[in-house]
Amino acid sequence: MAQLVTQPRSGARYGVGRHWSRYRAGYLFLAPSVILYAMFMIYPFFQSIYLSFTDWNGVGEIGDFVGLQNYREMIRDDLLWQSLGHNAIWVVLGTIGPLILGLALAMLLWRQPKGFTLFRTVYFLPQVLSPVIIAIVWGWVYNPVFGLLNEGLDAIGLETISRGWLGDSSTALYAVLVAAIWAETGFVFVVFLAGLQSVSRDLLEAATLDGANAWQRLKDVTIPQLSNVITVITALLLIGGFSVFDIIFVMTGGGPNHSTEVIATYTYTEAFVQNRAGYSATLSLILTVISLVASVVFIRFRERGAQ
Amino acid sequence: MATPAAAQERPSYGTGGRRSRFRPGWSLMQYGLLTFFLLVFLVPFIWIWSSAFKESREIARDPFGLPATLRWDNLQEAWTTGQFDRYMGNTVIYCAAIVTGVVVLSCMAGYALALLPLPARGPILVVFLLGLMVPFQSVMIPIYYFLQDLNLLGTYWAFIIPGIALRLSFGIFLMRGFFRGLPPELADAARLDGANEWQTFRQVMLPLSVPGIATLVVLQFINTWNAFLMPLVFVQRDELRPVALGTLFFFGRFTADRGLIAAGVTISMLPMIVIFLLLQRRFIEGITAGALKS
Numbered sequence: 108m109a110q111l112v113t114q115p116r117s118g119a120r121y122g123v124g125r126h127w128s129r130y131r132a133g134y135l136f137l138a139p140s141v142i143l144y145a146m147f148m149i150y151p152f153f154q155s156i157y158l159s160f161t162d163w164n165g166v167g168e169i170g171d172f173v174g175l176q177n178y179r180e181m182i183r184d185d186l187l188w189q190s191l192g193h194n195a196i197w198v199v200l201g202t203i204g205p206l207i208l209g210l211a212l213a214m215l216l217w218r219q220p221k222g223f224t225l226f227r228t229v230y231f232l233p234q235v236l237s238p239v240i241i242a243i244v245w246g247w248v249y250n251p252v253f254g255l256l257n258e259g260l261d262a263i264g265l266e267t268i269s270r271g272w273l274g275d276s277s278t279a280l281y282a283v284l285v286a287a288i289w290a291e292t293g294f295v296f297v298v299f300l301a302g303l304q305s306v307s308r309d310l311l312e313a314a315t316l317d318g319a320n321a322w323q324r325l326k327d328v329t330i331p332q333l334s335n336v337i338t339v340i341t342a343l344l345l346i347g348g349f350s351v352f353d354i355i356f357v358m359t360g361g362g363p364n365h366s367t368e369v370i371a372t373y374t375y376t377e378a379f380v381q382n383r384a385g386y387s388a389t390l391s392l393i394l395t396v397i398s399l400v401a402s403v404v405f406i407r408f409r410e411r412g413a414q
Numbered sequence: 415m416a417t418p419a420a421a422q423e424r425p426s427y428g429t430g431g432r433r434s435r436f437r438p439g440w441s442l443m444q445y446g447l448l449t450f451f452l453l454v455f456l457v458p459f460i461w462i463w464s465s466a467f468k469e470s471r472e473i474a475r476d477p478f479g480l481p482a483t484l485r486w487d488n489l490q491e492a493w494t495t496g497q498f499d500r501y502m503g504n505t506v507i508y509c510a511a512i513v514t515g516v517v518v519l520s521c522m523a524g525y526a527l528a529l530l531p532l533p534a535r536g537p538i539l540v541v542f543l544l545g546l547m548v549p550f551q552s553v554m555i556p557i558y559y560f561l562q563d564l565n566l567l568g569t570y571w572a573f574i575i576p577g578i579a580l581r582l583s584f585g586i587f588l589m590r591g592f593f594r595g596l597p598p599e600l601a602d603a604a605r606l607d608g609a610n611e612w613q614t615f616r617q618v619m620l621p622l623s624v625p626g627i628a629t630l631v632v633l634q635f636i637n638t639w640n641a642f643l644m645p646l647v648f649v650q651r652d653e654l655r656p657v658a659l660g661t662l663f664f665f666g667r668f669t670a671d672r673g674l675i676a677a678g679v680t681i682s683m684l685p686m687i688v689i690f691l692l693l694q695r696r697f698i699e700g701i702t703a704g705a706l707k708s
Binding site for chain 2: 126128139141143151154231232233237238349378388391
């Protein structure tokens with residue numbers, strides 16, 4: 108019994124019984140996960156695809172089959188394109204910002220100077236907190252009446268700049284983005300800190316002896332050795348950036364006047380505020396396609412890097 | 415220009431550890447920058463924490479000073495009116511159930527996909543991996559109505575079951591990678607000694623995978639404790655809300671009372687900060703490993 112698994116496949120007959128006894132353990136170990144995953148991942152995903160061809164309002168029987176109507180509406184939907192534009196800004200700045208800040212902080216703490224643990228703990232702290240807390244804290248920072256930012260600007264004589272950062276369509280997206288970069292930097296920082304452990308100090312010293320300055324050492328010696336880590340972080344930030352929801356939803360809810368609307372907040376509103384389950388499913392599939400493309404590009408890059 | 419040549423001449427990957435010459439100017443600038451960022455990350459929190467200990471009048475008069483005396487009134491009031499005891503209890507239930515579920519199922523499935531004979535192992539793995547690329551938004555609407563049909567929407571299960579199911583992809587991937595790193599001869603030896611597959615897994619292979627499990631526990635714990643969108647959509651009744659969601663509704667209800675809001679936010683972040691300070695290394699190692707192995 109116990110050795111059936113390792114037994115070589117001898118007998119000529121290969122029936123159901125043999126199949127079962129050979130693979131039984133594997134099936135049983137896998138079964139609970141497969142059942143749960145099929146019910147709450149695979150089935151809902153195909154259901155979403157189906158819903159995207161209906162005009163269901165989320166109540167009662169699933170609505171009429173409307174063919175490609177949702178997709179046609181989507182192409183003409185200015186709000187969607189506006190949201191995707193915000194996603195694009197978010198992804199670019201929200202990736203570059205933490206990458207640069209995280210690398211800078213990791214370099215500063217590379218040699219584990221005195222106070223290393225204190226600095227690392229504080230830089231990483233926002234990472235363990237809920238986005239709701241980050242959003243409320245930063246909502247206070249930006250508050251037009253008593254916010255830290257405006258008070259600070261007033262104190263150094265720049266009161267002309269102060270404003271309701273989140274209530275102003277021209278600044279709201281960037282204000283939320285700064286909060287997000289602030290929260291994300293700690294993650295990038297610790298991953299870089301781990302990556303720097305495998306960067307060869309001998310190479311750096313050799314480069315110094317050869318007369319390379321600090322910038323050249325960073326650009327030609329350190330960063331090439333971190334390229335794998337950079338690819339991983341970039342991919343995680345990119346995929347996270349396309350589906351960003353929490354911090355925007357809590358800080359601005361997509362407003363004012365849709366100036367911080369991204370595809371995830373738009374999908375949420377269509378689904379649970381407008382009750383347009385069909386159209387919302389269509390929007391969510393766009394998000395999936397973008398994530399898939401981003402992941403595939405990432406995997407390609409990684410394979411190329413590995414060669 | 416000289417650097418690539420140097421790279422070729424000296425491919426040794428020494429462990430380093432040698433400190434470069436002491437340069438006071440650099441060191442001063444380094445600490446200046448480190449302290450500047452320390453303040454950037456800390457000041458917003460200190461501001462909130464100190465507001466939590468102030469009366470409303472004191473906040474209005476001196477919003478940025480440290481509290482003159484530590485007043486616990488706000489914290490007490492927030493704790494009771496904000497029902498934080500209930501929210502914390504709920505969060506503990508969700509974390510216990512989801513972390514356990516994800517870890518148990520991921521270990522079993524990851525083990526099967528790594529070391530047990532299976533037909534179509536590759537395709538099964540690919541189907542699970544695709545789940546990593548499907549954002550929650552793409553499945554939330556059907557899951558919501560599915561939970562409604564199952565009459566689970568008003569129960570703890572509405573967050574627990576999808577919470578486990580949607581994290582299986584990551585967990586299975588992580589644990590499969592871990593089990594593949596173990597020598598399969600160990601399992602064969604246990605089988606020769608008469609252990610069945612379950613005993614081999616439970617008594618030989620699982621104890622060896624504790625570091626992998628620790629990573630998974632840390633990541634799932636942080637994710638579940640801080641989860642927002644999933645409970646926002648699936649947890650309909652106030653008395654079942656986890657603390658992140660409860661904090662948001664608390665914030666919405668008392669926006670005008672700054673002392674109370676600050677106290678609520680402080681209470682809400684306190685458990686995670688304490689746990690983080692106690693288990694710092696595990697947290698940071700877990701997050702790093704989770705990022706680099708995915």
